[in-house]
Amino acid sequence: MSDKILYSYTGLFDTPDEIIHAAGKTADEGYKKFDINTPYPVHGMDDAMKLKPSRLGYFALVFGLSGTFATVLLMTWMTAFDYPIVIGGKPFFAFPAFVPIIFEVTVLAASVATVLTMLFVFFKFPNNSHPLHDTDYMKAVTSEKYGISIQAEDELFNEEKVKNFLQALGAKNITPVYFDNEELNVKHAVFEPKFISLLAVVFILVSGATYITLNKLMFITPFNWMMEQSKTIVQESNVLFADGFGMRNPVAGTVPRDQIPYKYKGDPEGAGENLANPLIPSKEVFALGEVKYNTYCSPCHGFHAEGDSRLRGQFPNPPSMHSEKVRNWSDGRLFHVITEGQNIMPAYSSQLSREERWAVVLYIRALQRSLNAKESDLQ
Amino acid sequence: MSSNTNTVEYVKKDLPASVNKIGIALLIAGLLIIVFSYFVDNTRSAFNNLILLMFLTSIGLGSLFLVAIEYLGGAVWSTPFRRVSEFLAAVLIVVPIIAIPVYLNLHSIFHWTHTDVVAADPILSGKSAYLNETFFAVRVVVFFALWLLFYFLITKNSKKQDETKDQNLTTRNIKLSAVFMPIFALTITFASIDWIMSLNPHWFSTIFGVYYFTGSLLAALAAGTFIIVMLNEKGYLIKGLKKDHYYSLGALLFAFTNFWAYIAFSQFMLIWYANLPEETVFFMDRLHGSWVYVSIGLIFIRFIIPYAGLLSQPSKMNAKNLKFFSLWILFAHFYDLYWLIMPSYSKEGFVLGWMELGFPLLAVGIIILVFSIKSKKENLIPIGDPKLQRGLDFRL
Structure with a gap:
């Protein structure tokens, strides 16, 4: 037995009353490093062993509160800032709806973290080779006996004294427990x-x-x-x-949103007589007209409305817009042609909105004036 | 450790005469203020009287429940001081007297008692098969009769055991408690529906019975705990009560404080989520005007403060702390009942004045007097109970 190290002296008792008595006596004697092993929790054991209140509760409190605050922040961030969705007409920060989740996470965080703390901090997990394992003592206390184990680490430990002390208490099967150095499992x-x-x-x-x-x-x-x-x-x-x-x-x-039904379908003269340009000429309006004209009209009519198509004869060229006939048309008449098309020109009402068509009309007027300027324009 | 024969030595000590005097003084002061306030404002006093009725019912019925649950669950730890709950249950004898002024002012308290209003209201006429004065009166009588019947049956057996030490009496009480339990569940639910929920007859909440039950149990536990700790400190109870007993009482107070919050929040959240006008009206009344402060105060007084105060293990074993929070929870129950009942009287904001003072005084006076009268006649310890020794041996 020379290579073995003494771990503790163990003794067995038959009833919970005896073990409570033994625990109290052992604590009174001044032993600090001893343990009681019983098949089930014996009420009053903490007091008898003079154990200090467990600190585990504080861990549970801290972890639980961490869960509480983390969930409050998480829910607030998600539902009120990051991805706000109206749910059931409730405000984004709907605290009553958070409470069940806060409660669940608090309980989950507290319980899981407490068990892990217990295992890793208090039980020194993963220590899987405790000297008391695989002993007859452990077999007895996990079925029907109540055991006490006074450890050799204790300052007051003395083999003979402990043996006599356990005998005096009335313990049975007083045996030493040894372990190999290798089992220390460093x-x-x-x-x-x-x-x-x-x-x-x-x-x-x-x-x-x-x-x-x-x-x-x-x-x-x-x-x-x-x-x-x-x-x-x-x-x-x-x-x-x-x-x-x-x-x-x-x-x-x-009626579709933002669209006014066109009143002069197939009635170019009516449109010419009754429609007036609602837009007031301004830089912005001319700029819009220019963009739209260059995009939709210029491929056939040319950039200057001279009927010089850029399609190189692949499509019949339209007439010039500088003819007297077109110059004398009213704005409404021009608008009608853009809206409904004419001869082989298609309607542009689906490409150009009402405002844009009127802007194009204004731009055409400007182009016409550029070739047939009035005397007053030069001043 | 576990022996069914009783070897407990108990010498009965009478409570000091000052207890009786304090009880009588409070009773008289309370009665004077109440009589005067009935002359000044009849309706307001009747509403306050209803709070008093519900409060004393809570103490009496809750205590009777605690006695019954001890028998039914076979609990031993509470046996040494079960008599305290039995004495408090005697408050039930006084409760019908408290109910008389409420019954006389039925029309000014309960909206549904006006037949013309009910006839014009399709919802109330639909409920009139249940909510009518005749059936209401029948129910009140049945509730009181059942509660008093079980109070007398259970306490009679318990008292008889002091002399005969007959163990069969315990068995008989277990059977009685088993019968009482479903009756208790139904009567306390319907009593809370009749006396509190029907104040606003359009409103309904299926959890309301549990809500009142939780509050009642807390009140009964708190009153019991305060008296037990006081008597034990002064040496009127049996020797051998330990921190373990205190801890169990504190743990029950703590657990039911939590349970109250759970029930109250469940009620609130379902109504808040569904947002149906016929249900939200209850909380709209209580979030209106100055009532909103009372509602917020309820969360702190009834839940957060006692929760924090009873959370740790040492706080449940500390006699001073336990006494303080017992009184706190008793006050919180009164506050809760005020919050449940008074918004039906003054919708605009809460009212607090000398008229509200007389009823709590009377309540405390009645509890003290009933307890001191009972303790004069009977032992403070069930000395014949076979579980007594095991109760003293109780350890955590």
């Missing part, structure tokens, strides 16, 4: 490079195999709940409506 096996690399290999294999199986071998569609909604979709049949169409016609007389 280096934790979990941190060995071999084990770590094995973990890495397992991680890569499992995740790679999962990825290949799910995504390559048996393709599983990603979440498509947003695509499959129970709603009426255009282009599809729908039983809700008598005609079976999913797409509906607007109600008769519906």
Whole structure:
């Protein structure tokens, strides 16, 4: 037994009353490093062993409060700042709605962190070779006996004295517990490079195999709940409506937003007589007219409205806009041509808004004036 | 450790005469103010009287529940001071007297008692099968009869055991408690619906019975805890009560403080989320005018302060702390009832004056007097109870 180190002296008792009595006596004697092992928690043991109140509660408090504040910040940031969505008409910072989540996270953080603290800080995890393991003492106290173990580390420890003390208490099976120096387990096996690399290999294999199986071998569609909604979709049949169409016609007389119905369809003279340019000539209006004219009109009419198409004869050239006939047209008449088209010129009402068409009219007027300037323009 | 034979030595000591005097003084002072306030403002006094009725019902019925749950659960730790709860349950005998002025002013308190109003209101006429004066009166009588019946049956057996030491009496009380438990659940739910929820007959909340039950249990526990700690410090109770007993009382106070917050918040959040006008009206009244301060105060007084004060283990074992928070929770229950009942009287803002003073004085006076009268006649310890020794051996 020379290579073995004494860990503790153990003794067994038959009843919880005896073990409480023994714990009290041992604490009175001045021993500090001793432990009690029982098959179930014995009420009043903390007092009997004269243990200080556990500090674990403070850890729970700190972790719980961390969970509380983290959740408050998280919820506030997400719902009120980062991605505000109106839910059920509630304000973005809807505190009552946060409370259940705050509560859950508080409880979760407190409980998980407390258990981890207990394991790693108080139980010195991962210490997996305690000297009391695999002893007859441990077998007894995990089934029916109540054991006490006075450790050799204690300042008052003295083999003979402890043996006699346990005998005096009435303990049975008083035995010493030894351990090998190797069992001290200074280096934790979990941190060995071999084990770590094995973990890495397992991680890569499992995740790679999962990825290949799910995504390559048996393709599983990603979440498509947003695509499959129970709603009426255009282009599809729908039983809700008598005609079976999913797409509906607007109600008769519906006017699209920002569009005024054109009153002079097929009536160029009416348009010429009754329509007046609503725009007041200004730099901005002429600039808009120029841009729109150059984009939509100039390919055929030319940049200067002389009918010099840039299409090189691939399309019939339009007449010049500097003719007397066109110069004498009213603004409304010009507007009508742009709106409805004329001869082979198509209508531009879908490309140009009402305002833009009037701006183009003004720009054409300016172009016309450039070749037929009045006397007054020179002054 | 566990022996069913009783070897406990108990010498009965009478409470000092000053306790009785304080009780009588409070009773008389309270009664004088109440009688005067009834002359000044009848309606306001009737509403205050309703608060008093609910408060004393809480103490009496909650204590009876604590006695019954001890028998039913086979608890031993509370046996040495079960008599305190039994004495407090005797408040139930006084409660019907408190209810008389409320009943006389039924029309000024309960909107639904006016038949012309009910007839013009389709919702109230739909509820009139339940909310009508005849059925209401029948229910009140049935509630009081049931509560008093079980109070007398259970305490009679308990008292008899002091002399006979007959263990069968415990068995009989366990059976009685088992019968009482569902009756208690139903009666306290319907009593809270009848006496508080029907103040606003359009409003309804399915959790309301639990809400009142939680408050009642807290009030009964707080009153019991305060008396137990006081008596134990002065040596009127049996020797051998330890910090472990204090801890258990404190833990129950703490747990039910939490439970109250849970129930109250559940009620609030569901109503807030659904945002239905027929439900939100309850909270709209209480967030209107100066009531909003009372509502915010409720969160602190009823939950946050006692929660923080009873959170740590030493705080539950400290006699001074325990006494302080027992009184605090008793006050918080009164405050809670004020918050539940008074917005129906003054919608614009809370009212507080000398008229509100007489009723709490009377409540405290009644509790002290009932306790001192009962303690004169009976033992403060159930000395014949087979669980007594085990209760003294109780350890955490």
